[in-house]
Amino acid sequence: MIKCAILGYGFIGAVHAATLKKVQGAELVAVIENDRSKWSGVTRGNIDVDGMGSLDVPFYESIERMQNELEVDCISICLPTYLHRSFAEQAFAAGLHVVCEKPMALTVNDCDAMIAAARRSGKQLFIAQCIRFWPEYAELKKIHDAGLLGAPLSLRLHRLSGMPSWGGENSWFFQQDKSGGCLFDLHVHDIDYANYLLGKPRALFARGIKLANNTNAAVVSQYHYENGMLCTLEGSWLYFSGFKMSYAAVYEKGQVEYDSTQSPALKLWKNGASAPEILSVANTDGYVEQYNYFIDCLENGQAPKAVLPESTRLSIELALAESKSISEGRIIEL
Numbered sequence: 001m002i003k004c005a006i007l008g009y010g011f012i013g014a015v016h017a018a019t020l021k022k023v024q025g026a027e028l029v030a031v032i033e034n035d036r037s038k039w040s041g042v043t044r045g046n047i048d049v050d051g052m053g054s055l056d057v058p059f060y061e062s063i064e065r066m067q068n069e070l071e072v073d074c075i076s077i078c079l080p081t082y083l084h085r086s087f088a089e090q091a092f093a094a095g096l097h098v099v100c101e102k103p104m105a106l107t108v109n110d111c112d113a114m115i116a117a118a119r120r121s122g123k124q125l126f127i128a129q130c131i132r133f134w135p136e137y138a139e140l141k142k143i144h145d146a147g148l149l150g151a152p153l154s155l156r157l158h159r160l161s162g163m164p165s166w167g168g169e170n171s172w173f174f175q176q177d178k179s180g181g182c183l184f185d186l187h188v189h190d191i192d193y194a195n196y197l198l199g200k201p202r203a204l205f206a207r208g209i210k211l212a213n214n215t216n217a218a219v220v221s222q223y224h225y226e227n228g229m230l231c232t233l234e235g236s237w238l239y240f241s242g243f244k245m246s247y248a249a250v251y252e253k254g255q256v257e258y259d260s261t262q263s264p265a266l267k268l269w270k271n272g273a274s275a276p277e278i279l280s281v282a283n284t285d286g287y288v289e290q291y292n293y294f295i296d297c298l299e300n301g302q303a304p305k306a307v308l309p310e311s312t313r314l315s316i317e318l319a320l321a322e323s324k325s326i327s328e329g330r331i332i333e334l
């Protein structure tokens with residue numbers, strides 16, 4: 001049994017707590033949260049996960065205090081993004097495996113420091129890029145890798161939401177240097193998925209919209225690949241109509257479409273067919289599946305090859321290139 005702690009009991013910390021209850025081989029033994037008002041509370045954000053509720057585990061103010069009292073194997077960092085690096089370094093120095101929420105960090109330098117700290121400690125670093133494990137996205141990855149529909153022609157990824165308002169209007173989310181804005185906070189899921197599916201592009205171009213305080217609130221980007229395929233990504237905090245994620249992947253012999261707001265949500269169109277095939281996927285989510293995968297890696301002493309930190313570091317490199325493209329108004333060669 002892998003004994004787990006959660007660091008940061010805000011919105012996603014509460015999702016991790018509810019998720020860990022469903023993961024075989026993992027046991028949540030503690031939460032670390034420096035805001036004592038959250039020690040007995042129930043936290044909510046823009047996604048509801050079954051089982052989110054108050055917790056029956058001890059709360060601590062620091063990793064050190066927890067370790068004075070408990071044996072823990074793995075810590076899940078669910079802190080505001082600008083704190084990921086320093087707390088990952090602390091956790092590795094304390095001899096813990098680390099799950100760290102996306103985005104890995106806001107600079108490549110911080111990603112490198114996290115990778116170096118993991119190597120020094122001999123412990124595993126797993127960045128929670130849950131979309132790699134989201135059933136409909138995992139299905140496309142399977143179809144793509146098996147070449148079932150021939151060569152890819154285009155990929156469109158959308159991730160649209162209202163503002164992350166659960167921390168209030170002055171929260172760290174609305175400070176570019178703390179969250180990276182929508183580009184690093186929301187859109188990074190699709191940056192990472194494009195990286196996972198297609199690898200590093202040759203170049204990219206992006207345009208964005210900023211809030212009055214210069215925080216990015218929406219982005220549309222185009223990735224350019226050697227094979228000439230088209231790839232566009234849109235991420236936005238400016239949609240008032242509720243959260244939606246979707247993709248359309250077009251191949252020589254057909255296309256796969258997913259829209260989280262539709263039912264059925266996942267369709268495969270083969271060229272020439274008069275109607276789509278409805279694809280069914282397991283009734284689970286990427287939060288559970290990423291833990292199932294990582295806990296299995298820990299139990300078997302293996303590195304998490306499906307999400308190596310070097311790969312999520314590349315996603316941060318791409319996010320930074322998109323920021324540069326927005327501010328300089330030009331294509332960035334990679």
Ligand SMILES: NC(=O)c1ccc[n+]([C@@H]2O[C@H](COP(=O)([O-])OP(=O)(O)OC[C@H]3O[C@@H](n4cnc5c(N)ncnc54)[C@H](O)[C@@H]3O)[C@@H](O)[C@H]2O)c1
Pocket residue numbers: 007008009010011012013032033034035038045061078079080081083101102103128130166167185
């Ligand atoms: N994978 C996803 O779907 C998803 C969704 C939302 C957020 N996230 C990511 O998760 C991270 C956290 O986001 P959130 O929405 O939960 O933020 P949040 O503001 O709701 O929660 C952060 C929590 O960390 C606590 N905290 C801050 N400093 C601390 C410290 N030094 N010690 C202990 N606790 C401390 C805060 O009190 C708060 O409870 C971000 O990196 C965000 O991008 C991922």
